[in-house]
Amino acid sequence: MSRLSVWFVRASFLYLLAGLFFGGLMLAQKGIPFYAPALHLLPLHMEFLLVGWLIQLAFGVAFWIIPRFSNGSARGPVRLVWLSFAFLNAGILIAALQYWFPSAFAVGRAAEVGAALLFILGSWQRVKPQGA
């Protein structure tokens, strides 16, 4: 597994844990109310699990597994994909601040769009037949 995939996948594991923790707090609050503001964790729960866990894991595994080039950089423009990693995680963390700063939601989402575009640019040509 490449170093960048290790970062993507391990980061996705951390978001899985955080997302499940927040989800657990909300579910427990529904069962035996102990702290009403726990229900405000819903946007974080969704952001961490959908973007932080599922999408980030997909980026990491795709970067590891899709066909490599036989000439030049085996995994193509790796710096673009590192930048995608930075944008994705900055976007998730900025979007997580939306409870305190409502505009952070849009800024974080915009960074996530940037991350997706960078990932697509960095990977597009690797989606090819083996050996091509």
Next chain:
Amino acid sequence: MPLLTRVFIKTGMICLALALALGVLLAFGVTNGLFPVYIHLLVFGWLTQLIFGVIFWMFPKYSAERPRGSETLGWLTYVSLNLGLLLRAIAEPLQSTQPNSFSGWTLVVSALLQFLAGLAFVLNSWKRVRER
């Protein structure tokens, strides 16, 4: 494909079918706390469970002696995930229509089990995510 992976994937497929069947009920306007069950059957019972099974099978080997890490942690992940989800599927509709301490505490146990599933998975998989 190892036994645990087969069990993860087949249980995930059952969750997928159940979720989509529940989606039909929701389309007919039956709610009663079923929407969160529908979403979690899809995202946790199907997508996440499928991912857990495939990662257990295909990620880099932990060691020559224990290629897939701890089988015990793997099975703990499976049991916690599915028991947690099952308890949620029973208790959440009950709690939303006729709240009582039984369904309330069942939701708390479900929350703990679902978090435990994620924790056991991450503990077992973390060291298999590494550079080669």
